[in-house]
Amino acid sequence: MTLELTSCTYAYSRRKQAVLDDFSYRLPAGLTVLLGPNGAGKSTLLKIAASVVRPKRGSVTFGDLPSTAKPFRQAVAWMPQNITAMPGLTAREHVAYVGWLKGMNRSDAWRAARRALARVELSDQADTRTTSLSGGQLRRVGVAAALVHEARVLLLDEPTAGMDPRQRRVFRDLLRNLTDDVSVLMSTHDVADLAEEADHVSVLSRGRVLHSGTADTFLAHAPAGTAPGRLAEGAYSALLPLQE
Structure with a gap:
């Protein structure tokens, strides 16, 4: 099954120019890095793909599932750039709570939270309050929360922003696994961020x-x-003048 946007148009208000206009995009399997300058439409693309916002025209599907269907929202997970620690909640409680919000019952969400934290190598921090976690650990909690309900597609908006080089390395290894x-x-502003390790690279501008193709192309x-x-x-710099 493939996540696909078909002829989508979206503007943040009636009086503003459309950020995406008659826009189509098909997400390949594996890890795809989305590059582009500020204002390119990367965050908008991710929000539409996750059904956080809906296009004025066009459609978003995952296989045969429309973005308005509950199974779509369970299969497609979105992680915003800023992960807010929930005061008073441990990492496991945070992840379980997100699972509950996604429609899981409490016991299933609690068990799934442990598995999701293990996938992001945070089992040893399961009982640590989220307010005590480092920035890199909190982002991994965000990934676990996106995976707790067995999402098939993970949409990440600038997940490595603010991470130090070691945290970036851990996060890269996590994504590969x-x-x-x-x-x-x-999505990322850092042109070198996984671009040489990704399966695919898409470049968005205006x-x-x-x-949109393999990392090699x-x-x-x-x-x-x-x-x-x-x-x-060098590749990124060579592509951008085509739109300038």
């Missing part, structure tokens, strides 16, 4: 897709002679 059975779409846009460690930056 998830993509055997979960499709991940992760509400239009400039590139993305990196092939880098000019000849680009240093190996700067291929992602």
Whole structure:
């Protein structure tokens, strides 16, 4: 099953220009990095894909499921950039609460929370209050909360923002371990953030897709002679002038 946006148009108000206009996008399997400058429409794309907001025109589906269906919202999970610690709740309680909000009964949510925390390597922090967790740990709690109801698609909005290099490395390894059975779409401002480790790379600018393909086809846009460690930056810089 595939998450797909078809001919979607969305504006934040009637008087504002559409952020996405007649926009179509099909999410491939595995890990896809979504690159683009500020205002490109990345967050809007993720919100529409997660059915957080609905397009004025067009459709969003996961296989045969429309975005208005409850099974769609159970299969597709969205993690915003800012994860708010819930005062008084432990990591496991936080994750279980999200499962309950998604329609799970309390006992199932409690058991699933333990499994979800194990998937993000936070079993040892299950009983720690979320207000005592580090920023990187709190983001992993956010991923666990997105996975607790057995989501098939994970949409991440700038999940590595503010992380130090070690936290980024842990988070990258976590995502790689998830993509055997979960499709991940992760937006970022950091052009090198997973671009050379992702299965696919999509580049968005001014509400239009400039590139959507494998990581190798993305990196092939880098000019000849680009240093190996700067291929992602070179490819990104080569693509953007097409819209400027």
